[in-house]
Amino acid sequence: MSSFSVGLNVSLRRVQHPLSFTGIVVAATLAIVVAFVERRLGPGAVDRTLTGVTFGLALPLASLGIVSRTCRTLRLDHSFLELGRHGADRRGLAIGQTAAAVAVCGVIGTFLGVVSVLAARGVHDPRLFGDLWATATVGACAGAAYACWFVAASRVGKHGVGRTVFLVLDWTLGSSASALALLFPRGHILNLLGASPPLGLSPTASMAILASLTFLVLALAISRIPR
Amino acid sequence: MTLTLAAVSYGHLFQFTLELEPGLHVIVGKVSDGSLDLLQLCGGDAPPRRGRVLIDGQEPHRSPELRRKLGCAYSGAPFEEKLVREAVARRLELHGCNATPESALARFALEPLLVRTASTLGALELHALELAIALSVESPKALLLCEPLAFGAGFNAELVLGAIRQQAEQSIVVCATASPRAAALLGPASLLLEDGRLKRHVLAPTRPAFTPGARARIRVECAQAELMAEALTRHPAVASLSWQRGDAFLIVEGTEVEALSSAILSLSVERQWWISQLTQVLPDPVEIRATHAALARAAYEATHHRLHTDRGGLE
Numbered sequence: 001m002s003s004f005s006v007g008l009n010v011s012l013r014r015v016q017h018p019l020s021f022t023g024i025v026v027a028a029t030l031a032i033v034v035a036f037v038e039r040r041l042g043p044g045a046v047d048r049t050l051t052g053v054t055f056g057l058a059l060p061l062a063s064l065g066i067v068s069r070t071c072r073t074l075r076l077d078h079s080f081l082e083l084g085r086h087g088a089d090r091r092g093l094a095i096g097q098t099a100a101a102v103a104v105c106g107v108i109g110t111f112l113g114v115v116s117v118l119a120a121r122g123v124h125d126p127r128l129f130g131d132l133w134a135t136a137t138v139g140a141c142a143g144a145a146y147a148c149w150f151v152a153a154s155r156v157g158k159h160g161v162g163r164t165v166f167l168v169l170d171w172t173l174g175s176s177a178s179a180l181a182l183l184f185p186r187g188h189i190l191n192l193l194g195a196s197p198p199l200g201l202s203p204t205a206s207m208a209i210l211a212s213l214t215f216l217v218l219a220l221a222i223s224r225i226p227r
Numbered sequence: 228m229t230l231t232l233a234a235v236s237y238g239h240l241f242q243f244t245l246e247l248e249p250g251l252h253v254i255v256g257k258v259s260d261g262s263l264d265l266l267q268l269c270g271g272d273a274p275p276r277r278g279r280v281l282i283d284g285q286e287p288h289r290s291p292e293l294r295r296k297l298g299c300a301y302s303g304a305p306f307e308e309k310l311v312r313e314a315v316a317r318r319l320e321l322h323g324c325n326a327t328p329e330s331a332l333a334r335f336a337l338e339p340l341l342v343r344t345a346s347t348l349g350a351l352e353l354h355a356l357e358l359a360i361a362l363s364v365e366s367p368k369a370l371l372l373c374e375p376l377a378f379g380a381g382f383n384a385e386l387v388l389g390a391i392r393q394q395a396e397q398s399i400v401v402c403a404t405a406s407p408r409a410a411a412l413l414g415p416a417s418l419l420l421e422d423g424r425l426k427r428h429v430l431a432p433t434r435p436a437f438t439p440g441a442r443a444r445i446r447v448e449c450a451q452a453e454l455m456a457e458a459l460t461r462h463p464a465v466a467s468l469s470w471q472r473g474d475a476f477l478i479v480e481g482t483e484v485e486a487l488s489s490a491i492l493s494l495s496v497e498r499q500w501w502i503s504q505l506t507q508v509l510p511d512p513v514e515i516r517a518t519h520a521a522l523a524r525a526a527y528e529a530t531h532h533r534l535h536t537d538r539g540g541l542e
Binding site for chain 1: 270271272273274288289290291292294295296297299302304307308309317318321322323360
C-alpha cells in the first residue's frame with residue numbers, strides 16, 4: 001500500500017464526521033436562503049448570491065472545515081505523525097491528504113454553486129442549464145483551489161493556525177481591486193464569476209494565475225515536509 | 228550498526244551525545260527529563276534543533292525506508308481506523324511484515340483485541356498493541372520502547388521481556404522508563420537521564436548504584452517475620468532493620484545487596500522459614516534526582532573550598 005493511498009484513505013475517513021456533514025448542510029441552507037431573498041429583491045440574484053454568500057463565505061468556511069478535519073486540527077506535517085513513524089513517506093501522505101481535500105472541497109463547491117443557482121433562478125428559467133454548468137465548473141475549481149491553499153497554509157503555526165490567518169487575508173485582501181488580490185484565490189474566483197477583475201485581468205488569465213499560484217504554493221509546502 | 232546522537236538539542240535534551248551499539252539499553256528518566264524526546268528523535272518524528280541523529284548512517288526523519296525498520300512504541304496516539312484489526316494490518320503492512328495481525332498478536336495473547344473497534348481501546352490496551360506491533364517488525368534496526376513493562380492485566384510480562392531480549396541480540400533496543408524497578412527487570416545496566424543530560428551509567432540496578440551513599444534495602448515477606456527480624460539483627464551484613472509488630476514483612480538495610488540477600492536466604496534455609504517475597508526497594512526518580520543534586524552541590528562546594536584555600540595560600 002503506497003503512502004499516497006494511505007493518506008487519501010485516512011483523510012477521507014477523517015472527513016466522515018457528523019460535524020463535516022452539519023457544516024455542509026448549514027452552508028447550503030445559508031446559500032439557499034440568501035438566494036431566495038436575493039430573488040425577491042430583483043434581477044441579478046444569481047450573481048449577488050454566488051459572489052456574495054456562496055463563494056465568498058460558505059465555500060471558504062466549508063473548505064476550511066474540511067481541511068482542518070483532514071489535518072485533525074494540527075499542522076500539516078504533524079497530522080500524519082503516527083503513520084510516518086511506521087515507515088510511510090510523509091510527503092506521500094500529504095499528497096494523498098491534499099487529493100482527498102481537493103476532491104471533497106471540489107464536490108462541495110459544485111454542490112453549493114448548483115443549489116444557489118437553482119434557488120436564485122428557479123427551475124423554469126430558460127438560462128438555468130447554462131448557468132448550472134458554468135457555476136458547477138467554477139465551483140469545482142474554487143473548491144479545489146481553496147483546499148490546496150488551506151493545506152499549504154496548514155504548514156504555518158503551531159496547530160496549523162495559518163489556515164485561519166489565510167482565510168482572513170483572503171477575505172480582506174482577496175476582494176480588493178489592488179495587485180495584492182492577485183495573490184489570493186478570492187479575486188480570481190470572483191473574476192471567473194463575472195465580478196470586477198483584479199487589475200482588469202481576463203477570466204482565462206485569472207484561471208491560469210490561480211492554477212499556477214496554487215500549484216506553486218502547494219508544491220512549496222509539501223516539499224518542506226520531512227520525508 | 229550504531230545509533231548516534233551527536234550534540235543534539237531537542238525538547239528537553241540539550242547538547243545530548245550518545246552512541247549505542249546493538250543490545251538492550253535501558254534509560255531511566257521521566258518525560259520531563261527528555262526520555263520521550265529521545266525516543267521521538269530516534270523514531271524520526273522531527274528533526275533535532277541542533278546536532279544529528281543517525282541510525283546505521285541514516286537520519287530517521289529523512290528516511291521512510293529506515294523508519295520501516297524501526298519498531299516504535301511511545302506515541303499512545305489512538306488508531307484512526309474503525310477496527311483494531313484494520314489498524315494493526317495497515318501498520319504491519321507499512322513495516323513490510325509478512326505476519327498477519329492474528330499471528331503478530333497471538334505471540335502476546337492479544338488476539339481478543341482484534342475484533343474490537345479502535346475507539347473502545349483504553350490507553351494501556353493501546354500501548355500493549357503498539358508494543359506488539361513494534362516487536363513484530365522483522366529484523367529491526369532499532370526498537371524504541373517507552374515504558375515497555377507498563378500494560379494492563381492479561382498481558383504477559385515474561386513474553387514481552389523474552390521478545391525484547393531476543394530482539395536485543397541483533398538490534399539496538401532502547402527502553403525508556405521512569406521506574407527504576409522496571410529498569411532492574413529489563414536489564415542489568417541502565418543510563419540515568421536527568422534534565423536532558425545523561426548523568427550516570429549504572430552497572431547494577433541497586434539502590435547504592437542509583438543513589439550513591441545510600442544503603443541497599445531489601446523487603447522480605449515471611450510468615451516468621453518476627454523471628455527473622457530477631458535473627459537478622461545479629462548478622463554482620465545487616466546495618467539496620469525495620470519491622471512492626473503484626474507485619475508479615477520487614478525491611479532490611481545493609482551496604483551490599485548480595486551480602487544482604489545471602490544472609491536472608493541462608494537464614495531461611497537454615498531455619499526452614501518460608502520466604503514468600505524478596506525484593507529490592509529501589510529509590511524513586513525524585514530521590515535519585517535529590518541525591519544527584521546533593522552530590523553536585525558537594526562537588527561544587529569542595530572545588531570552591533579548594534580554590535579558596537589555594538588562593539589564601541598564595542597570598
